[in-house]
Amino acid sequence: MEGFGPTFGFYAMSALTLVSAGGVMLSRNLLHAVLFLIVTFIGVAGFYILLSAEFIALAQIIIYVGAISVLVLFAVLLTPRAGRDNGETKMALPGIFLAVCLAAVLAFVINDTNWATVATSPELTASSLGEALLDAWALPFEMASVLLTAALVGAIMLVRTPEEEAEDALR
Amino acid sequence: MSSLVTSNWYDIRDLSNISRDILEGLANVLPHGVVYVLAPVLGFIATFILVVLPSQLIVGVYGERKIIGRVQSRFGPNRVGPFGLVQPIADSIKLMQKEALTPKYADRAIMWLAPIIFVAPCVMLFAVIPFGPRMILANIPVALLYFVAVSSMPVLAAFMAGWSANNKYSLFGAIRIISMAVSYEVPLVLGLLGIVLFTQTLSLQDMVEWQRHYHIWLIAAEPVAFVLYFIGVGVELNRTPTDIAEAESEIVAGYLTEYSGMKWGLFYGMDIGYALAAAAFGSTVFLGGWSMFGLDHWVPPWMIIIGKTHLFYFLFIWTRGTLPRLRIDQLMSFAWKFMLPVALFNLLVIATERMIWVQNDLADGIVYVFAAVNIVLALAALVFWSRFLGYRPENTPKKPRMVREAGGYVPLPTGKETR
Numbered sequence: 150m151e152g153f154g155p156t157f158g159f160y161a162m163s164a165l166t167l168v169s170a171g172g173v174m175l176s177r178n179l180l181h182a183v184l185f186l187i188v189t190f191i192g193v194a195g196f197y198i199l200l201s202a203e204f205i206a207l208a209q210i211i212i213y214v215g216a217i218s219v220l221v222l223f224a225v226l227l228t229p230r231a232g233r234d235n236g237e238t239k240m241a242l243p244g245i246f247l248a249v250c251l252a253a254v255l256a257f258v259i260n261d262t263n264w265a266t267v268a269t270s271p272e273l274t275a276s277s278l279g280e281a282l283l284d285a286w287a288l289p290f291e292m293a294s295v296l297l298t299a300a301l302v303g304a305i306m307l308v309r310t311p312e313e314e315a316e317d318a319l320r
Numbered sequence: 321m322s323s324l325v326t327s328n329w330y331d332i333r334d335l336s337n338i339s340r341d342i343l344e345g346l347a348n349v350l351p352h353g354v355v356y357v358l359a360p361v362l363g364f365i366a367t368f369i370l371v372v373l374p375s376q377l378i379v380g381v382y383g384e385r386k387i388i389g390r391v392q393s394r395f396g397p398n399r400v401g402p403f404g405l406v407q408p409i410a411d412s413i414k415l416m417q418k419e420a421l422t423p424k425y426a427d428r429a430i431m432w433l434a435p436i437i438f439v440a441p442c443v444m445l446f447a448v449i450p451f452g453p454r455m456i457l458a459n460i461p462v463a464l465l466y467f468v469a470v471s472s473m474p475v476l477a478a479f480m481a482g483w484s485a486n487n488k489y490s491l492f493g494a495i496r497i498i499s500m501a502v503s504y505e506v507p508l509v510l511g512l513l514g515i516v517l518f519t520q521t522l523s524l525q526d527m528v529e530w531q532r533h534y535h536i537w538l539i540a541a542e543p544v545a546f547v548l549y550f551i552g553v554g555v556e557l558n559r560t561p562t563d564i565a566e567a568e569s570e571i572v573a574g575y576l577t578e579y580s581g582m583k584w585g586l587f588y589g590m591d592i593g594y595a596l597a598a599a600a601f602g603s604t605v606f607l608g609g610w611s612m613f614g615l616d617h618w619v620p621p622w623m624i625i626i627g628k629t630h631l632f633y634f635l636f637i638w639t640r641g642t643l644p645r646l647r648i649d650q651l652m653s654f655a656w657k658f659m660l661p662v663a664l665f666n667l668l669v670i671a672t673e674r675m676i677w678v679q680n681d682l683a684d685g686i687v688y689v690f691a692a693v694n695i696v697l698a699l700a701a702l703v704f705w706s707r708f709l710g711y712r713p714e715n716t717p718k719k720p721r722m723v724r725e726a727g728g729y730v731p732l733p734t735g736k737e738t739r
Contacts, residue, residue: 180483184430187476204522207465215472215505219498222479226495275462275522 158199166192179225187218204275333620336455339366371446371626379630380592381408384637391641412585420581423486430484431578435586438477441470442590445597450525452610452621463524464516467601468509471556474594475501478558478565481587482575493574496648497565500555503655508552510663511545514670515605518542524601528609534687535613539606541691543698544666546606548659550635553598555651557591559636561643562651569645595636596629603628658709665701669694 169192172185190213197206282290331337342362347355382397382405389396397404422428448463450456460466475497482494515538516522519530531537539546555562566574576587603609607628610621646654673690676682 178427181430184480203460203462204465207462207469210469211465211472214476215469216502219472219475219479219502222476223495223498223502226483226491275465 155199158195162192162195162199165195180222183218183221183225186221187214190214190218202273204273204278334452334454335366335370335620335622336452339363370622375596375626375630376589376592377408378405379633380596381411384592384640387634387637388641391638412589415582415585418581420583421578423578425486426578427484427486430480434477434481434484435579435583437480438474439586439590439593441473442593442597444470445594446600448524449597449600449604449625450528450609451625455610455622456525459523459525462522464512464522464527464605467524468505468512471594471598472501472505474590475556478575481579485575485578487578489571489573490575490577492571493565493577496571497558497575499648500558500562500565500651503652504552504555504659507548507655507659507663508556510660510667511542511548511552512605514542514545514667517667517670517674524604524609527605528611531608532611534684536687536691537606537608541687541694542606542666542670543695544662544701546602547698547702548663548666549602549606551659553602554636554639555655557595557598557636559591559595560640560645562646564646564648564651567645596633599632599636600625600629603632607632658705662701662705666698669697 166189169185169188173182173189176182176185190209194206194209194214197203197209339362343355343359346358350358385407386396386404397407400406400410422431445467447457448460448466450459478497479494482490482492482497515527518538518541519527521527521530527538558565564570564574566576571577576584579587603625609628610616610625612619612624616624673693677686677690
């Protein structure tokens with residue numbers, strides 16, 4: 150990255166993402182945490198735009214901001230008010246331990262990766278992405294869709310009450 | 321590209337000429353960098369004169385109230401100024417004077433932030449709308465996706481508004497707007513996916529060029545996608561037949577219950593702004609954008625697209641004035657049980673046609689055959705699927721209903737008594 154614009158953009162996006170990620174952890178209100186999480190997603194989309202991957206950036210916004218966060222908000226709204234407090238909990242120590250482990254793994258991967266730069270960036274248009282997904286990587290792509298379907302069916306099975314089961318059995 | 325448009329400043333068929341000449345002239349005179357400050361100011365003034373004043377204020381506020389008044393057999397605004405034309409100005413002055421109240425136990429920061437987050441995406445949406453062959457602010461290759469992504473932001477703002485007010489009705493409105501947005505986004509995007517499949521592009525400018533090249537509007541080539549877009553976007557915009565997120569007969573004013581003054585005014589004004597953006601997008605994708613079968617060589621293309629936008633907006637006003645409001649369960653089941661299967665069927669048909677087209681390497685004229693097939697299939701699909709689900713059109717009542725008991729009289733079409 151050269152020039153003032155991309156550098157400034159990188160640091161601005163980094164600050165936005167990190168500050169809002171901190172906000173997710175530190176805010177006591179669960180709703181505020183979700184809103185901070187949305188800002189984090191938008192910051193990550195900004196990184197994709199800096200890498201001139203507009204399609205992935207916009208897909209990130211549609212999927213994470215437009216759909217997943219909205220569903221998370223919905224889930225938070227449907228939890229009882231007592232469950233929304235994000236305050237002191239006994240799970241703090243295991244949580245910190247897990248976070249440290251994850252950070253160690255990520256640091257190892259970052260350190261281990263060969264960050265060689267190429268002179269010309271590969272063409273990353275929506276059509277090349279689509280061809281890669283449905284041609285070379287068709288099997289993992291389809292497996293992901295099967296996984297999502299399984300998750301969907303599982304979620305429906307989990308929320309069904311015994312009364313509904315009995316009603317369906319009568320039909 | 322249309323070759324007739326020149327680069328001279330007096331050629332008003334392309335307004336980017338005059339703006340470029342002004343800015344380049346200023347850049348020569350003024351010290352370095354000042355022109356970057358002046359450009360947004362000039363852009364703001366030009367946008368206000370060209371778009372905000374005629375579209376947002378005159379058509380959006382005045383025209384909408386006037387037409388709805390006409391639909392409902394009353395006058396509409398007619399006191400302030402000639403024909404009541406100054407009514408929007410008077411309304412906005414009144415709104416600015418009013419106090420913007422905040423409830424004592426509200427979440428003040430989020431309640432303050434929500435109108436701002438609601439306004440910003442609306443302005444961003446117009447960046448990708450092509451107003452002419454070269455009059456487009458950001459000609460990004462994934463403009464359609466950009467539009468869908470940015471238009472999911474106001475839902476979050478509406479949720480923040482509804483939740484922060486700490487009011488039951490606001491919260492109901494917030495829950496409703498989220499469930500509506502999640503449900504109707506699916507058929508809407510599936511409908512647009514058919515368009516992308518057919519035109520092989522995600523760029524709005526290329527879609528207009530496609531429609532110019534084949535001399536056909538996509539509303540004729542894919543009528544189902546248009547119907548899905550019109551209904552879906554009407555729900556996402558929260559407009560009246562489907563405005564259950566702020567239905568005053570059920571939940572006061574939904575997520576706007578605790579807002580007053582200009583904070584409420586921002587929501588109201590930007591509702592019209594979003595409707596105009598959706599209309600501009602719809603007329604770009606389905607009605608040929610700035611192209612008009614060769615007329616765009618002579619008439620300024622930006623006038624054509626603004627005219628089409630207003631035409632599309634008139635459809636919104638018409639449905640708003642005519643149709644009764646739906647219930648929440650009716651609205652939800654309509655999305656999942658009616659629109660989603662139709663959208664999937666449409667996608668299947670479009671994909672098949674595209675495959676036939678590509679594999680047999682057919683001539684351009686095949687588009688008209690596909691359009692005819694699609695129109696017939698669309699009508700058949702809508703009629704049979706709605707019959708199957710139990711919605712029956714009732715244009716000619718076979719027997720007089722409640723009207724006679726209520727004291728009215730409806731003459732039967734046959735002319736003889738059938739009882």
